[in-house]
Amino acid sequence: MSTTGTDSDAQTAAGLISRSHLGIEPFSLYRADSLTDAASMIASGAWAHAGGIDVAQRLRDGEAAPALVPLCKPGRGSPDGLDLLDEISLGDGVLFIGAAVTHARIETDQLVRAHRPDLADAWRTIGNVRIRSTGTMGGNLMAFDAGYDAAPILAAAGASLIFADADGSQRRCAVADRPRDRLLVGCEIPLAGRIVYDRSLKPVVSVAVGDECVAIGCAYQEVEVLPAGATDPPEVGVALAELPDPIGDAFASAAYRRRMISVLVNRCLQSHIETVGSDEAEETGVSARPTAPASAPSSAEKLRGDTAAPAGRPAKTLPDALAGDAADDSIDIAIRLNGEPFPISAPPSEMLVDTIRTRAGLGGTRVGCDQAVCGACTVLMDDTPTASCSTFAWQTDGREVLTIEASHMAETGAPTADPAATLPIVQWAFAELSAFQCGYCTPGLILTASALLARHRDPDRTTVCDWLDSNICRCTGYLMVIEAVEAAAAALRLESGPAPDETP
Template sequence: MSELPQPSPGSRASGLISRSHLGIDPFELRLPETLADAAAAVANGSWAHAGGIDVAQRLRAGEVADELVPLCAPRRSAGAGLERLTEISLGERSLFIGAGVSHARIESDPLVQAHRPDVASAWRTIGNVRIRAAGTLGGNLAAFHPGYDAAPILAAAGAELVVAEPDGTEVRCAVADVPRDRLIVGCEIPLSGRVVYDRSLKPVVSVAVGEQAVAIGCAYAATHVIPHGAANPESVTAAVAALGDPIENAFASAAYRRRMISVLVDRCLRMHAEPPAPAGDDRMGVPATRPGSTREVATPDARSLEAAPPARSQDVQSPDAVSRDGTGSMAHVEMHLNGEPLAVAAPPSEMLVDTIRTRAGLGSTRVGCDQAVCGACTVLVDGTPTASCSTFAWQADGSEVLTIEAANRPASAGGRGDVESILPVVQGAFAERSAFQCGYCTPGLILVAAALLARHPEPDRAAICDWLDSNVCRCTGYLMVIEAVEAAAAAVRNSGDADLEDTP
């Protein structure tokens, strides 16, 4: 395994020079040995790092972190209490979800689907496939952003947050009362109840309605909780009428927000009175049934099920080693990039997109919006679409990373469901269907489409649109892209059928 050249002396102290590092000051990386160690660090001002997307954006916005503390037990210290952060478990009266659990896992976990399918459905609306795969419950809450989704959903569901004191002891608090200087361990959601969440008017307003509470996001400086719910709709209506003035900004006036709060609250109350929708499956944002579909997903009595083990690609990772060279800490990262071993010693602030573009010289991974929104920077980390502009390089330690250049490698022996085998098929379909013009966004679109087909060889159009939801294309038009993915799916299926026919 060879070491790639390190940054030149003229590079910024925070890492390689690129748009993804503008405004990010250097920071140290602290690998906690125990839950108490992580809690003490957060109490002393360190930032907890979960999925990391919010952390990257906060740093770009000018906030300064001297130290990040990954919320996942490093491989060298597993079993020291940190595994609780990536746990989903069933209690006598509540469901516990750890702070390090990804959005994608919350929406697909069998325990959540069996006991709080309403929470799984609400979580399915969060962000996009990349956000859901990397973002976590704790990261969403720890950003303390009034427009984020976890707080209103949990508040309306009657959940309590579990936070750790500096000595590691755990205490409970309401979602609206979580202190900023404490480590969020997870949340406990009552087994009974139902929440309906509507985020269709974000960033103007979002509303979650449960039996005993209504939570309003986006419209106030913090998530606003009304202590009345669908069990007493008249009290909800009166409380909404008595609300103080919402904030006023470039997104909406206070008057418009007030009107939309009433609209969404009324809508959610009506939806709450209707029978719940069917439970979902593991399609990372695709409901179990679609209009016209006959496919059903059974929901077992998960009281007898063990919590699903965390998928590696959906939970936060930590580097094996951090060393100091006199100019700050360096994270020693080892990964496989397009099948080839890659070892680097990178500053903790170095983004994965820079490792790929500058160190490995693979320029087809683009830097676009720098906010994990446009999809131009998409790569596959352990088969999962990942925003490399908002993922630190050390998060890919020990992972398999694929870029669009992998489509030009010799054919993989993995077979029909292998993403490397699917990549060239998708690339060919994009060329045949003229699903690109300038090509800037095309690598990200192809990679997401290949990941979709590796998981679901027969996606309907709704599933394709869901997975490509935030891969922005400004010149081609999305219909040709969708048709290209449909053609690739047919080609993958035909190839698999041909392989079966040739098998003796």
């Protein structure tokens, strides 16, 4: 394909036509030093970057960002003054979840599982293991894609969203009323209540049914919220009849979507009834739930303190903070790649997959769908499966990245519970059981399986399938792959005994 015009035109065309990370328009990176600073930048037109999966997709689709404002610093934790965004805590009758909390953490967090296990169950179904480990609740909501999961889940749960303004004030709103030019700090979810979420028909429709409302995703430009829920099923039927026509597109016609909305709503209502009945029957056997210390300030009180504008220093604006040509910017990045230091200087728009393939010359990391879905680009970042096609290189600063070429690390005394130690055994099992053909997807499968077995030495088949269900293989089928993972698990148990049983 030939392109005409300037280099910028060609990059935009590449982004629109091939959705390639190579066509991303250059942008600047701005690290805020306070919540007010970040809110001011976003109000001026910069994009918030939490997990980055949704941001990367928007950029690949041809949108241009003047700047990204990371809400999480490379490595672990948040920038100074933004720790609240990475918090899960209890308040007065509510559960607070910060905007930068990952999907995987919501799924496994002790407070969430103790007080709103229905939310943990719903979050377990989101995306795939790579998306859950990187994507965040806030990034999902601030992307404003009707197909994303956080909006219907939180809307059905009756959550309030908390946004920070550039002047240090805050505002609360419902999920359906969230503003586009403000920094999402987090959400508050009532401790009382129950939701059931069904995304089995995405991208046609997804449905979340709560006690007082029903939320519908995918079928409209924004999440649609019905003012009736599981406590009044007849009113839900009335509200369904009054819904406007859904959108019709390549995925489904409007008529089919309307029919499937009804099917999923009725399915979720029935499941909600069964779930609540089961909970009531077991109520006397429930153990005490963790509570917040009596002296601990609420998240709202912390927010009011953290958003106060620093005395004598005005909030920055986008033109002042980001003067210069973004294309000429570069960032010093200190990656540990396969156990060795790998310092580079790269533009903010460089994806990790290009760093690995072009700069390091490691060809085992492949580019497949370029949308964090197929698994061909999988690497392990801090032992967690990560989509390198949707991860910027600067996100890996100070972190450990493993590729399929890391198998030699097992000979250097890596702990047995380290994926680098399980990697050669998984490779052996794949070879013994012929769990590959063309090999294009195989590195991603092996790395994902190695991360699983490092956490859970004796996974059942359901767990294996849950971890690997988004690693797409066009040649082999999946039975041999599953059997190879089970064989590797058995070999690891024989070699070193069972590892501590961790929830994957």
